[in-house]
Amino acid sequence: MRLRYLAALLAAAICLSGQATIxxxxxxxxxxxxxxxxxxxxxxxxxxxxxxxxxxxxxxxVTGLDAENFQVLEDGVPQKLISFGSEDAPLSIxxxxxxxxxxxxxxxxxxxxxxxxxxxxxxxxxxxxxxxNDRPEMVVPFTHNLGDIQNRILSARSKGSTALLDGVTLAxxxxxxxxxxxxxxxxxxxxxxNHSRYSESEVKNRxxxxxxxxxxxxxxxxxxxxxxxPALLSRLSELTGGRHFEVGLRDxxxxxxxxxxxxxxxxxxxxxxxxxxxxxxYRSITVKLNPPRGMPKLTASWRRGRFAPTx
Numbered sequence: 001m002r003l004r005y006l007a008a009l010l011a012a013a014i015c016l017s018g019q020a021t022i023x024x025x026x027x028x029x030x031x032x033x034x035x036x037x038x039x040x041x042x043x044x045x046x047x048x049x050x051x052x053x054x055x056x057x058x059x060x061x062v063t064g065l066d067a068e069n070f071q072v073l074e075d076g077v078p079q080k081l082i083s084f085g086s087e088d089a090p091l092s093i094x095x096x097x098x099x100x101x102x103x104x105x106x107x108x109x110x111x112x113x114x115x116x117x118x119x120x121x122x123x124x125x126x127x128x129x130x131x132x133n134d135r136p137e138m139v140v141p142f143t144h145n146l147g148d149i150q151n152r153i154l155s156a157r158s159k160g161s162t163a164l165l166d167g168v169t170l171a172x173x174x175x176x177x178x179x180x181x182x183x184x185x186x187x188x189x190x191x192x193x194n195h196s197r198y199s200e201s202e203v204k205n206r207x208x209x210x211x212x213x214x215x216x217x218x219x220x221x222x223x224x225x226x227x228x229x230p231a232l233l234s235r236l237s238e239l240t241g242g243r244h245f246e247v248g249l250r251d252x253x254x255x256x257x258x259x260x261x262x263x264x265x266x267x268x269x270x271x272x273x274x275x276x277x278x279x280x281x282y283r284s285i286t287v288k289l290n291p292p293r294g295m296p297k298l299t300a301s302w303r304r305g306r307f308a309p310t311x
Contacts, residue, residue: 046272046273046276047082047083047270047271047272048074048270048271048272048273048285048306049181049182049211049268049269049270050072050241050268050269050270050271050285050287050302050303051182051213051241051266051267051268051269051302051303052070052241052266052267052268052269052287052300052301052302053241053243053262053265053266053267053300053301053302054267054289054298054299054300055298055299055300055301056296056298057296057297061261061262061265062298063086063265065086065267065291065292066084067081067084067269068290069289069290069291069292070084070267070269070287070288070289070290071287071288071289071290072269072271072285072286072287072288073285073286073287073288074271074273074274074275074283074284074285074286075275075283075284076284076286077274077275079271079272079273079274080271080272081269081270081271082270082271082272083268083269083270083271084267084268084269084270085267085268085270086265086266086267086268088122088264089122089180089181089182089268090122090124090125090126090180090182091121091122091125091126091180091182091183091184091263092125092126092127092142092175092178092179092180092182092183092184093125093126093127093128093183093184093185093186094127094128094129094130094171094174094175094183094184094185094186094212095114095127095128095129095130095149095153095185095186095188096130096132096167096168096171096185096186096187096188096189097110097114097129097130097131097132097153097156097188097189098110098131098132098133098162098164098167098188098189098190099131099132099133099156099157099158099159099160100132100133100134100158100159100160100161100162100163101133101158101159101160101161102162102190102192103158103189103190103219104158105249106190106219106249107156107157107158109219109249109252109253110153110188110219110252111150111153111154111156112252112253112256113188113217113252113253113255113256114149114150114153114186114188114256115150116253116254116256116257116260117186117256117257117259117260118146118149118150118260119257119260120257120260120261120263120264121146121260122264124144124180125144125146125180126142126143126144126178126179126180127140127142127143127146127149128140128141128142128143128149128171128174129149129152129153130167130170130171130174131156131167132162132163132164132166132167132170133158133159133160133161133162133163134160134161134163134195135163135166135195136163136166136167136169136170136171137170138170138174139152140152141174142174142177142178142179160195161194161195162189162190162192162193162194162195163193163195163196163197164189164191164192164193164196164232165193165196165198165199165200165202165203166195166196166197166198167187168185168187168203168207168214168236169198169202169203169206171185172185172206172207172210172212173206175210175212181268182263182266182268183210183211183212183213184212184213184214184215184242184263185212185213185214185215185242186215186216186217186256186259187214187215187216187217187233187236187237188216188217188219189216189217189218189219189233190218190219190220191216191218191220191231191232191233192232193232200232200235203236204235204236204239207236207239207240208239208282208304208305208306208307209306209307210240211303211306212240213240213241213242213263213266213303214236214237214239214240214242215237215242215243215244215245215259215262215263216233216234216236216237216242216243216244216245217233217244217245217247217252217255217256217259218233218234218244218245218246218247219247219248219249219252220246220247220248238301238304239303239304239305240303240304241301241302241303241304242301243259243262243301245258245259269287273308275308277308278308278309278310278311279308279310280307280308280309280310281307281308282305282306282307282308283305283306283307283308284304284305285302285303285304285305285306287300287302
């Protein structure tokens with residue numbers, strides 16, 4: 001049954017994204033290990049959840065891997081996986097939209113990108129909308145009616161400066177009210193910041209403290225615009241196990257759809273840390289792949305670390 005389920009998930013991903021994926025070699029029923037609990041039903045104070053995206057050499061998503069194909073280390077110490085999920089579990093999503101003056105004609109195509117991103121949504125997903133220019137604003141709080149967000153974006157107007165880091169800070173704070181273990185931000189911007197109260201180092205610390213994946217789309221003009229800063233979006237995304245995409249206006253909608261599909265094909269690994277010291281210190285996380293024999297070289301993206309609790 002499990003193999004049939006994974007096959008159905010694989011077929012759905014191919015239909016939606018137009019990308020091929022790789023499946024591991026089959027095994028006999030006698031070799032099948034007892035399945036780990038699904039991550040979306042094991043949520044407690046001692047459980048650390050690590051979203052992992054796996055890609056093949058052609059940058060295509062790889063589905064169908066099992067828990068035995070992953071190894072998690074915290075500060076270099078191997079951890080035992082106690083939960084594993086690869087199903088299309090509900091998400092808590094934050095749309096973080098740049099509405100500053102530098103976006104100009106980029107704003108209209110950004111709206112279309114958000115609509116396309118939501119096409120792969122799970123009926124149980126919840127989402128909010130943060131817009132930022134001179135300052136960030138929570139425009140639509142958490143809702144299950146994604147149409148509310150799409151309608152609100154239609155009235156967005158491009159003006160003012162760019163408080164990107166403040167926008168991310170507000171979105172990370174809003175995620176504390178999320179009801180699902182899987183949390184992700186979709187950040188659409190030209191990547192520049194010229195008006196934030198928070199510094200990049202402050203925001204990066206907040207990102208490290210959260211368990212939110214950031215997928216960013218840098219909509220760059222390529223003409224040396226003073227606000228173009230691809231590296232800022234990349235630095236924020238890589239910390240979380242998300243990804244950054246540099247896009248042009250022509251391919252923004254397709255990339256938004258790709259991100260939506262990728263979020264539905266992310267593995268969620270759960271472990272109870274062997275180091276239970278509540279010292280508030282940062283713990284680095286490393287994920288190693290043990291792919292089935294005969295597969296090409298695979299690459300993984302994952303949440304790079306966590307802060308230990310203090311109490």
